[in-house]
Amino acid sequence: MTTAPPPxxxxxxLTHRCPLSCPYCSNPVEMALQETELPTETWVRVFxxxxxxxxxxxxxxxxxxxxxxxxxxxxxxxxxxxxxxxLITSGIGLSAKRLRVLDAVGLDHIQLSLQGTDAAxxxxxxxxxxxxxRKMMVADWIAKIGFPLTLNAVLHRSNLHQLPDMLKMAQNMxxxxxxxxxxxxxxxxxxxxxxxxxxxxxxxxxxxxxxxARTRLKGQLVIxxxxxxxxxxxxxxxxxxxxxxxxxxxxxxxxxxxxAAQTIPHLTFDRVxxxxxxxx
Amino acid sequence: MESQEFPALPRGVRLHYDRIREIWVLLAxxxxxxxxxxxxxxxxxxxxxxxxxxxxQKLAAKINAPVDQIIQDCTGFLGALxxxxxxxxxx
Ligand code: SF4
Numbered sequence: 001m002t003t004a005p006p007p008x009x010x011x012x013x014l015t016h017r018c019p020l021s022c023p024y025c026s027n028p029v030e031m032a033l034q035e036t037e038l039p040t041e042t043w044v045r046v047f048x049x050x051x052x053x054x055x056x057x058x059x060x061x062x063x064x065x066x067x068x069x070x071x072x073x074x075x076x077x078x079x080x081x082x083x084x085x086x087l088i089t090s091g092i093g094l095s096a097k098r099l100r101v102l103d104a105v106g107l108d109h110i111q112l113s114l115q116g117t118d119a120a121x122x123x124x125x126x127x128x129x130x131x132x133x134r135k136m137m138v139a140d141w142i143a144k145i146g147f148p149l150t151l152n153a154v155l156h157r158s159n160l161h162q163l164p165d166m167l168k169m170a171q172n173m174x175x176x177x178x179x180x181x182x183x184x185x186x187x188x189x190x191x192x193x194x195x196x197x198x199x200x201x202x203x204x205x206x207x208x209x210x211x212x213a214r215t216r217l218k219g220q221l222v223i224x225x226x227x228x229x230x231x232x233x234x235x236x237x238x239x240x241x242x243x244x245x246x247x248x249x250x251x252x253x254x255x256x257x258x259x260a261a262q263t264i265p266h267l268t269f270d271r272v273x274x275x276x277x278x279x280x
Numbered sequence: 281m282e283s284q285e286f287p288a289l290p291r292g293v294r295l296h297y298d299r300i301r302e303i304w305v306l307l308a309x310x311x312x313x314x315x316x317x318x319x320x321x322x323x324x325x326x327x328x329x330x331x332x333x334x335x336x337q338k339l340a341a342k343i344n345a346p347v348d349q350i351i352q353d354c355t356g357f358l359g360a361l362x363x364x365x366x367x368x369x370x371x
Contacts, residue, residue, distance in 0.1 A: 008312050009312075052300075054298070054300035054301060056296065056298065056305065056307060056312050057307065057312060059310070082296075086309065108292050108307075108309075109309040109310070111310070146291055147292070148293075148309050150309055176290075176309065177309060219365070220365075221365075222363075222364055
């Protein structure tokens with residue numbers, strides 16, 4: 001950490017628990033158990049240490065961060081540390097009241113995942129009946145409060161055709177940005193590869209739709225696009241290089257340079273319980 | 281941008297002094313933009329209450345530069361932020 005420039009963002013995986021069960025989930029196949037999740041005080045200390053190290057942005061993620069009971073305390077702690085705080089959520093577990101509390105403690109931004117543009121598709125992928133309808137309610141509350149919103153759509157073989165509707169939906173929800181990410185093959189996705197892999201035709205069509213929409217929606221909706229990835233057997237170099245812009249802290253306190261690193265054999269990781277973040 | 285339009289930073293976009301790197305940055309959803317002295321000077325004038333015309337006049341007087349040059353710089357810089365949805369502009 002002495003020679004590398006300090007990272008600007010940290011992803012805090014508060015829990016691996018999630019009411020959904022998407023087939024491409026980036027949760028490690030061996031999930032951290034609830035009993036091993038970090039206590040609130042440890043996260044609070046880590047957020048302060050991260051800010052002192054030069055981290056500017058904190059992404060609260062999971063699993064489903066809303067499954068974590070201390071979410072509002074953690075957002076408050078992140079704000080106190082001066083971190084720009086982003087909640088990465090499926091929306092499940094958020095109520096209108098909880099969102100108002102998050103607003104009051106200073107949450108900066110919400111990234112809402114999108115599995116599909118209708119209940120049949122979204123709930124089939126998420127494996128959670130009623131999840132889609134709930135998500136639409138959550139989107140409505142988010143808009144009423146006025147949180148800046150990014151939609152995060154993960155595309156794969158069975159929902160790629162819904163991309164045009166996803167773009168419309170993003171606009172209707174008042175999102176400023178949409179991330180259109182073709183599924184990346186690590187974690188669960190590698191195990192479900194055949195069902196998820198888009199066809200070459202689909203991949204081409206997706207790129208065409210994105211290119212057209214970027215011109216048409218310029219200044220209204222920003223579209224960040226991760227194209228299909230056919231030949232990668234190795235974990236992606238996340239965010240432009242190991243640890244240079246991103247750090248991950250997992251529910252049981254391991255510090256990883258990026259998401260896929262845990263699956264590389266022969267690497268062990270320091271834990272934030274044992275050492276201050278600056279030493280790692 | 282027209283001189284009678286009002287630029288403003290929307291919710292979720294804010295100026296922040298990075299005490300570790302000792303620079304000003306613009307924090308936005310999932311992005312951080314480092315600002316040079318010019319970028320910081322421009323954004324320091326953007327408060328949603330002053331028009332683009334007032335802002336450029338003030339900057340020109342402040343740094344003693346031709347207003348046309350300032351307008352050109354501001355248009356490029358603020359236009360780029362606007363395209364990323366980091367800046368709102370209202371009539
Ligand atoms: S919503 Fe996210 S954390 Fe939950 S199962 Fe889907 S991909 Fe995994």
